[in-house]
Amino acid sequence: MGYPIWDLAIGGSLLMALVAIPHVIVSHFAIGGGLLIAVTETLAVKRGDPELRGLAKRSSLVLILVSTVFGAISGVGIWVVAGLVSPAAISTLIHTYVWGWAIEWVFFVLEIVASLVYYATWDKISKGAHLLVGWLYFLGAYLSLVVINGIITFMLTPGRWLETGAFWDGFFNPTYWPSLVLRTGICLMMATAFMVFPAMRAAAVHRDRLVRYLGWWFAAGGLVSYAGYRWWEAVLPDSVHALFQGATPALATLAVTRHLALWSLTAALVVAVVILLARPRLARPATAAVLALAAFAFFGGYERLREGVRKPFLIHSHTFSNGLRVAEIAAVNQQGVLATAGWAARAAATDPAGIGRQVFRVQCASCHTLDGYQSIRQALPSLPDVLAVTADDPPGSGARTYRNRCAACHSDVSFDDMKGMLPSADEVRGGPDMIRDLNQGMISGALVKLRVAGENYIAADRTRMIDTSAFPSPYMPPFVGTEEELAALSDYLGSLADDREPRMSMRGGE
Amino acid sequence: MPTDLIPALDAAGLPGPPWLFHMLLVSTFFLHMLFMNLTLGGTLLAVIAHFRAGGRRDDPRGALAGRLMTVNGYGISLTITTGVAPLLFVQVLYQQYFYTATILIAGVWLAFLLLLTLGYYAAYLYKFRGAPTRSRGGGLWLVASAVMFLLIAMVNVAVHLLHAQPERWADFASGAACVLRDPTYLPRLLHFVLAGIGAAALLATWWAVRRARAGVEVELNTTIAGFAWRWVLWATVLQVVDGVLLLLLLPRPVLSAFMQGGAATMIPLTLAILLGVGLLVMIARVTSPLASPGIVSGTLGAMVLTIAVMSITRHQVRTLYLEPSTRLYEYAVAPQWFNFALWVVLLLLGLATVAYMVRRVLDAPATGGDAA
Numbered sequence: 001m002g003y004p005i006w007d008l009a010i011g012g013s014l015l016m017a018l019v020a021i022p023h024v025i026v027s028h029f030a031i032g033g034g035l036l037i038a039v040t041e042t043l044a045v046k047r048g049d050p051e052l053r054g055l056a057k058r059s060s061l062v063l064i065l066v067s068t069v070f071g072a073i074s075g076v077g078i079w080v081v082a083g084l085v086s087p088a089a090i091s092t093l094i095h096t097y098v099w100g101w102a103i104e105w106v107f108f109v110l111e112i113v114a115s116l117v118y119y120a121t122w123d124k125i126s127k128g129a130h131l132l133v134g135w136l137y138f139l140g141a142y143l144s145l146v147v148i149n150g151i152i153t154f155m156l157t158p159g160r161w162l163e164t165g166a167f168w169d170g171f172f173n174p175t176y177w178p179s180l181v182l183r184t185g186i187c188l189m190m191a192t193a194f195m196v197f198p199a200m201r202a203a204a205v206h207r208d209r210l211v212r213y214l215g216w217w218f219a220a221g222g223l224v225s226y227a228g229y230r231w232w233e234a235v236l237p238d239s240v241h242a243l244f245q246g247a248t249p250a251l252a253t254l255a256v257t258r259h260l261a262l263w264s265l266t267a268a269l270v271v272a273v274v275i276l277l278a279r280p281r282l283a284r285p286a287t288a289a290v291l292a293l294a295a296f297a298f299f300g301g302y303e304r305l306r307e308g309v310r311k312p313f314l315i316h317s318h319t320f321s322n323g324l325r326v327a328e329i330a331a332v333n334q335q336g337v338l339a340t341a342g343w344a345a346r347a348a349a350t351d352p353a354g355i356g357r358q359v360f361r362v363q364c365a366s367c368h369t370l371d372g373y374q375s376i377r378q379a380l381p382s383l384p385d386v387l388a389v390t391a392d393d394p395p396g397s398g399a400r401t402y403r404n405r406c407a408a409c410h411s412d413v414s415f416d417d418m419k420g421m422l423p424s425a426d427e428v429r430g431g432p433d434m435i436r437d438l439n440q441g442m443i444s445g446a447l448v449k450l451r452v453a454g455e456n457y458i459a460a461d462r463t464r465m466i467d468t469s470a471f472p473s474p475y476m477p478p479f480v481g482t483e484e485e486l487a488a489l490s491d492y493l494g495s496l497a498d499d500r501e502p503r504m505s506m507r508g509g510e
Numbered sequence: 511m512p513t514d515l516i517p518a519l520d521a522a523g524l525p526g527p528p529w530l531f532h533m534l535l536v537s538t539f540f541l542h543m544l545f546m547n548l549t550l551g552g553t554l555l556a557v558i559a560h561f562r563a564g565g566r567r568d569d570p571r572g573a574l575a576g577r578l579m580t581v582n583g584y585g586i587s588l589t590i591t592t593g594v595a596p597l598l599f600v601q602v603l604y605q606q607y608f609y610t611a612t613i614l615i616a617g618v619w620l621a622f623l624l625l626l627t628l629g630y631y632a633a634y635l636y637k638f639r640g641a642p643t644r645s646r647g648g649g650l651w652l653v654a655s656a657v658m659f660l661l662i663a664m665v666n667v668a669v670h671l672l673h674a675q676p677e678r679w680a681d682f683a684s685g686a687a688c689v690l691r692d693p694t695y696l697p698r699l700l701h702f703v704l705a706g707i708g709a710a711a712l713l714a715t716w717w718a719v720r721r722a723r724a725g726v727e728v729e730l731n732t733t734i735a736g737f738a739w740r741w742v743l744w745a746t747v748l749q750v751v752d753g754v755l756l757l758l759l760l761p762r763p764v765l766s767a768f769m770q771g772g773a774a775t776m777i778p779l780t781l782a783i784l785l786g787v788g789l790l791v792m793i794a795r796v797t798s799p800l801a802s803p804g805i806v807s808g809t810l811g812a813m814v815l816t817i818a819v820m821s822i823t824r825h826q827v828r829t830l831y832l833e834p835s836t837r838l839y840e841y842a843v844a845p846q847w848f849n850f851a852l853w854v855v856l857l858l859l860g861l862a863t864v865a866y867m868v869r870r871v872l873d874a875p876a877t878g879g880d881a882a
Contacts, residue, residue, distance in 0.1 A: 002516075002517030002606075003613060004515075004610060069587070069630050070627065072587065083612055084613055084619065087517075087613065092520060094602060095524065096522050096525070098525050098602050099846055099849035099850055102595070102598065103849075103853050105594055106853070106856050109860060109864070110863060112587055112588065114867060123881045124882075125871050125875055126882065129876075129882070130882030132867065133870075140860075342516070343515060343683075345514070346680070
């Protein structure tokens with residue numbers, strides 16, 4: 001919390017997704033491609049098959065241009081973005097797992113050198129030597145996954161590390177092996193999805209054979225991925241399940257993401273069976289693009305899910321998404337959040353009326369923006385929203401507005417109850433300033449609940465994964481700070497709706 | 511000094527003693543510098559050579575540009591790969607300074623990724639579509655690549671100066687661009703640029719001398735060696751001047767502490783100055799590099815040693831910049847010796863594997879049916 005805060009219009013989490021998702025697609029392609037290209041060249045040498053050899057050679061050009069350039073840069077990019085949007089969390093990860101990353105770097109060096117040598121030595125060295133380079137490339141690439149998988153899964157399920165603080169307890173955590181199986185399958189899918197394109201450039205008489213060859217790899221990758229995914233889901237604790245599964249998941253969007261991911265995998269497998277295995281002649285750039293997009297959608301969906309179900313943590317039960325550590329809650333409540341956030345305090349000192357804004361930047365801005373991704377302003381009810389609910393004219397419009405604008409936060413209150421709690425339409429029209437009081441009251445109530453959540457975290461056993469399912473808003477970090485800071489934050493957030501343009505689509509009650 | 515803007519040390523502590531991470535940071539930075547010099551200096555030298563040749567491949571200078579960018583096709587990758595390790599270790603030792611500095615110029619720091627991607631692909635485009643493969647042209651890709659790499663150097667120098675001066679963060683917060691007005695900014699940037707040009711030119715000379723003495727394209731390689739050698743000379747002359755200027759422009763407390771640091775700081779500095787002057791003497795003595803292959807090789811070795819020594823000096827200057835802040839706390843240390851030992855073993859195994867692979871490749875040239 002002591003770091004300066006980067007005011008990013010699109011939000012830190014979206015920026016991370018923009019860098020990380022292309023990176024993981026490319027990096028998994030680089031690993032799976034390493035295996036497929038090495039196997040393909042080995043088979044080509046054994047069988048004396050120049051077409052298979054051509055496929056391996058053409059694919060290796062894509063591999064070097066995409067993975068060693070974009071893959072390497074975007075990999076550094078994840079560190080860069082993490083340092084900008086979540087410096088405290090990435091610092092903890094690096095201090096805990098520096099030797100893990102250092103080991104991964106060794107494999108990365110092997111991977112990069114081997115990929116450069118492999119590409120540069122086609123037609124120049126003996127077959128045996130070239131095969132050796134290809135297999136060493138795959139070894140380096142896969143071992144780097146073996147290492148980084150431990151650090152990634154640690155963030156969601158730190159396991160016994162919470163109790164012991166020991167490197168290997170966190171590394172071989174409950175989701176380590178399921179995730180490794182899942183990612184191994186994904187590597188094969190990503191590689192095949194890319195390699196179909198060079199395969200289609202083969203001579204017509206060999207094209208179907210090569211496409212079908214890749215089809216078996218894709219199917220195997222898809223089935224391994226599915227098995228790994230189900231295993232991964234099965235080992236997640238109940239409190240994590242509650243966020244995205246069950247009759248009323250706490251985060252409905254993650255439930256949708258899960259469905260999207262699994263249906264995308266199904267679609268990818270069906271398309272692969274049809275265009276790669278059953279009717280290879282249907283493998284055209286357009287159908288291959290559909291296959292690739294379905295595979296990417298599954299992978300992207302899984303990554304979104306993995307990141308999302310970690311809420312409200314960056315490192316589960318240890319560090320929240322805003323950089324606050326569970327162990328710090330009591331101290332920050334006592335001292336005040338601005339007393340522990342020098343940069344925000346400095347900004348607040350030059351603008352005392354902006355204390356609420358600075359508290360927002362420290363505690364909320366890691367997930368919420370004012371007007372962009374996860375916009376706070378758009379989440380607040382406006383005067384037209386309230387009028388639409390209270391007037392309900394024409395009949396039914398109020399319930400529709402309630403569903404669109406209120407139900408996400410007030411799922412425990414029905415439309416009729418909500419209408420009963422609000423002032424009448426005439427009262428609202430007579431005193432439009434009441435919307436600010438209404439917002440402040442709601443926000444203040446929500447913040448008090450989040451402060452209570454903080455007490456729950458203080459009382460929780462921090463030597464094991466904290467069961468957040470019974471906490472208020474289990475996907476949000478607790479509010480920490482003094483009473484004055486809570487009041488300043490609710491004042492600030494309540495004022496945000498003042499300067500908002502009425503949304504034309506929400507005019508039902510006007 | 512005011513400390514309210516300096517974030518707290520990470521509670522996780524260091525997974526090894528500080529000296530170990532200082533050592534790893536300097537040694538991996540040195541490794542990174544070797545390739546970075548080729549990437550930045552090699553691309554800048556390629557621009558010069560390309561345009562001096564009028565963009566023609568059949569001119570020796572155009573051939574030199576092609577050679578440099580062919581090497582860079584691999585060198586840029588290795589620059590990134592070797593840059594990962596010092597980036598890791600600087601986050602271990604200086605996280606509160608480094609992250610803060612990058613956040614202060616967040617947009618620019620993020621843009622560095624885009625610049626790197628564009629610079630890399632532009633280098634590839636020159637390699638595949640410019641003078642190296644066609645008779646002429648491609649200069650635009652080359653210039654684009656060089657500009658991107660120069661901008662990246664500017665960003666990194668800015669981050670370095672920002673992270674090393676926490677006492678000035680309050681000023682930087684109102685506009686971090688003022689770091690460009692730091693008296694040492696330009697000399698520091700030039701120190702990297704000139705080192706890069708000198709090192710790349712020296713490597714090009716060494717390779718051309720080697721090829722010419724082996725009887726390969728003797729006329730072409732002799733001309734290339736002569737051209738590149740002149741750039742080694744001028745880059746080194748300017749580098750020595752710039753180095754002295756940079757030293758004198760250091761903040762007075764840093765300079766004083768550096769000069770009074772005893773053997774720890776004076777030995778590397780003295781060695782660096784001696785190496786710099788020695789390099790100049792060696793280079794100036796040679797008018798025809800082809801006639802003095804031993805001096806060319808010796809100069810190359812001396813330059814690598816100079817880069818190593820300067821990496822140490824640079825780190826020492828950083829610690830002196832930060833000393834008013836770092837003396838206020840002590841790192842908590844929770845060593846992970848087993849993991850460190852595992853890393854060392856895997857590093858040795860990895861390097862041995864790379865060496866074995868390279869040896870197998872060099873020992874197995876093949877043509878026709880034998881070739882892969």
